[in-house]
Amino acid sequence: MIFDFNTAAKAAIGCWATGSLLSLFARRTPALKLPALMLSFAGSLVMVGFIASYWSLLDRPPLRTLGETRLWYAALIPLVGFLVEYRWKITWLKYYCMGLATFFLVINMLHPEVFDKTLMPALQSPWFIPHVVVYLVGYVMLAASSVTALHNVSLQLRAKGNVNGESVSHYLALLGFVLLSFGLIFGALWAKEAWGHYWTWDPKETWAFLSWLAYLGYLHACRYKIDRGKLQWYLALSFLVLLVCWFGVNYLPSARNSVHTYTQS
Amino acid sequence: MVVVRRRWFQTPWEFRESSLGAALIVVAGFILQYATSGQGVPPLHLPLNAVILVLFAVLTLGVGLGFRENRLVQWLGGIPLGLSLIVALALLSLIGGVIPQGEVAPGSLPALLGVNQIFSSWPFALTVLLFLVNLGLSLSWRLVPFSMKNIQFILFHAGFWIALSCGVFGSPDIQRLIMKVDEGGESNMAYSRESDSEQQLPFSVFLHDFSLEEYPPQLFLYDPRKNHALQELAKTTTLVHKGVKASWKGVAVEVLDFLPNALPGKNGIPEPADRTAGVAFAKVRITSTNAVPTYAWISSISPMMKPWAAPIGELLLVMAPGTPKAFRSDVTVRGESGQLVTATLEVNHPINVMGWKLYQMGYDDEAGRWSKYSLIEVIRDPWLPAVYLGFFMIMAGNVLFFWNGIKQKEVAS
Incomplete structure (x- = not known):
């Protein structure tokens, strides 16, 4: 491996931290704006590079364990922050995103994982990568949507109008919902090939269905006369259902017979 | 803004009446489940279930189109009831997502209420049925008169209707x-x-x-007194090959030689063998603190051969066969x-x-x-093509949803 995990993680966190600092200074000195963005971006690039080298070393996609999925979130969440800044000129989201990514990397540094190349036969499928990646990106969008909604709630509490922020949390939720739908159906199509049935109410499936329903509910409430401003709390909290689905399921009594629990190491 | 307080059942019915409706259908389901001693929904097989489903679809469409001005029908196909039923479905799924499914004594209260088999219980079935009515009615109003503007709505909702109804009605036919x-x-x-x-x-x-x-074998420490394997050594390394090092509480193990397929030979030294008969052998050096290193051959197991293990204090160093x-x-x-x-x-x-x-x-x-x-x-599963048709319609609807969402955003900004 070109560099070990701790070095890569520290380098990425360093890039995000200095990038964030510079971009705070850039409010007064606009010349710092570009270096700030490039440094923050470099942090994610370091993680992407690490994932690529880890992938080739493992001879399998690093998507099998919870810790491995955290690597992907850490690489991708800041990118959503940069995208939102680029698209909607909203600058604050990227700080939250880089903070969240740092949090994921710190968890991984505190709980080092076994370097394990094995991949059980059921996971050896062309569906493995699309199913997990679509979900990953969906979760990333919905995490950003939830953070935006929380920010909107805090603005509401201080009685500040914020139509732009509400449309960001809305479109991120919409994108996230589309990706959840694809993830769910890809999962069903894969399950038919691997386990013989497209839907068995496995606890992970049940929770994926629940989180899908949560966002389905949001979209219908939005479509009806309910004010988007009032739905920010709902959007902020919906992400909790996703968190249960992502790793909380492992701790539930129903998970005993699940085929979906991540390898614990 | 003047807040006008609505009275109960003041037309048009909205969320209060819808929540009540959804709650009633769930409660009715639980009562039915209890009354039938926790039997759940009786399975209907082909062709009966298909006939009932077609009649149900025709009836829903007929009522939706024939009585579209009727207040009750409008409420039955409206978003407030749809949202309430989404919440009801979510709560029932929550029961199924928390309580382990399918393992309680028959006759106990959980079994009588069906919470251990929530997805084949009456409350779930009735909620899904009312949900299909709601979905079907809203669909009928977008289908007639047909307009390309509604294509995304139709694909998503009809796809969901088809996948859900065929999945639920068809499940007894799966062998x-x-x-x-x-x-x-x-x-x-x-x-x-x-x-x-x-x-x-x-x-x-x-x-x-x-x-x-198989993947390469793994090293384990085995405790013969407690008859179980300690995982600690396996955590530092997983797959055995030449040169692998592992350590555990002051004991260092290094694999000096590795034969993936071998059989015991003369003088206790294994010799390479055919894959059909041979097992994996590894020569290891075991170094404990303040002790002279020891050398040993260990092996994995086959029906024809007991494994070779090496003692480390009161424990045994063993090699377990790799995972498939x-x-x-x-x-x-x-x-x-x-x-x-x-x-x-x-x-x-x-x-x-x-x-x-x-x-x-x-x-x-x-x-x-x-x-x-x-x-x-x-x-x-004779119903599979119908369910897949629903899946692909949902996906197509989602692609359009995504696309329209982006377009609206551009108009808005």
């Missing part, structure tokens, strides 16, 4: 059976997970060969009218034969790669 076929043998009998009674299939399966590939990497069965399937299909079954690579899908399911776990038989799951 999942297991065949045990010996190497060099042929069978046309299968049994289900629920009952051991065998039934005859319209085809037979001949097993030419079962084969299993792939396993497959070479089979020939023969239909009743004599047609032959030869194929290889593997996990994730089922084959379609005469309306059935054949899956590589398992093997003799104790014998591992020396298993003399293969377990094959055979599955028939």
Whole structure:
């Protein structure tokens, strides 16, 4: 491996931290704006590079364990922050995103994982990568949507109008919902090939269905006369259902017979 | 803004009445479940379930189009009731997502209420039925008069209606059976997970060969007094190969030599052997603190051979066989009218034969790669094409939803 995990993680966190600092200074000195963005971006690039080298070393996609999925979130969440800044000129989201990514990397540094190349036969499928990646990106969008909604709630509490922020949390939720739908159906199509049935109410499936329903509910409430401003709390909290689905399921009594629990190491 | 307080059941009915409606249907379901002693919904098979589903669809469409000005029908197909039913479905799913499904004593309260089999219980069935009514009515109003503007709505909602209704109505028609076929043998009998009674299939399966590939073996410390393996050593390294080092509480282990397939030879030194008979051997150096290093050969296990282990204090250093990497069965399937299909079954690579899908399911776990038989799951689901049609419509609807969302955003900004 070109560099070990701790070095890569520290380098990425360093890039995000200095990038964030510079971009705070850039409010007064606009010349710092570009270096700030490039440094923050470099942090994610370091993680992407690490994932690529880890992938080739493992001879399998690093998507099998919870810790491995955290690597992907850490690489991708800041990118959503940069995208939102680029698209909607909203600058604050990227700080939250880089903070969240740092949090994921710190968890991984505190709980080092076994370097394990094995991949059980059921996971050896062309569906493995699309199913997990679509979900990953969906979760990333919905995490950003939830953070935006929380920010909107805090603005509401201080009685500040914020139509732009509400449309960001809305479109991120919409994108996230589309990706959840694809993830769910890809999962069903894969399950038919691997386990013989497209839907068995496995606890992970049940929770994926629940989180899908949560966002389905949001979209219908939005479509009806309910004010988007009032739905920010709902959007902020919906992400909790996703968190249960992502790793909380492992701790539930129903998970005993699940085929979906991540390898614990 | 003046807040006008609505009275109960003031038309048009909204969220209050809808929540009440959804709550009532769930409660009615639980009462029905209790009254039928926790029997759940009786299974309806083809063609009866298909006839009922078609009648249900026609009725929903007919009522939606014939009475679209009726207040009650408008409420039944409206968003408030839809949202309330989404919440009800979510709460029922929450029960199924928290309470372990399918393992309580019959006659106990959870069984009588169906919470251990929530997805085949009356409350779930009635909620899904009302949800299908709601979805179907809203769909009928977008279908007629038809407009391309509604295509995204139609694809998503009709897809969901088809997938959900066919999945639920069709579930009693799914047959999942297991065949045990010996190497060099042929069978046309299968049994289900629920009952051991065998039934005859319209085809037979001949097993030419079962084969299993493994990952390299793993090192473990085994405690003979407690009869269990300690995981700690395996955590520092997993796959055994030449040069691997592992350590545990002041004991260092290094693999000096590794033979993937070998048999015991003269003077206690293993000799390479054929894969069908040999097991993995490793020469290890064990170094404990303040002690002279010891050298030993250890091996994994096969039905023909006990494993070689090396003592470390009161523990034993053992080598467990690697986890399965792939396993497959070479089979020939023969239909009743004599047609032959030869194929290889593997996990994730089922084959379609005469309306059935054949899956590589398992093997003799104790014998591992020396298993003399293969377990094959055979599955028939006549409703699958309809459910998949629904899935693809949902996906198409989602692509348009995504696209329209982006376009609206551009208009808004």
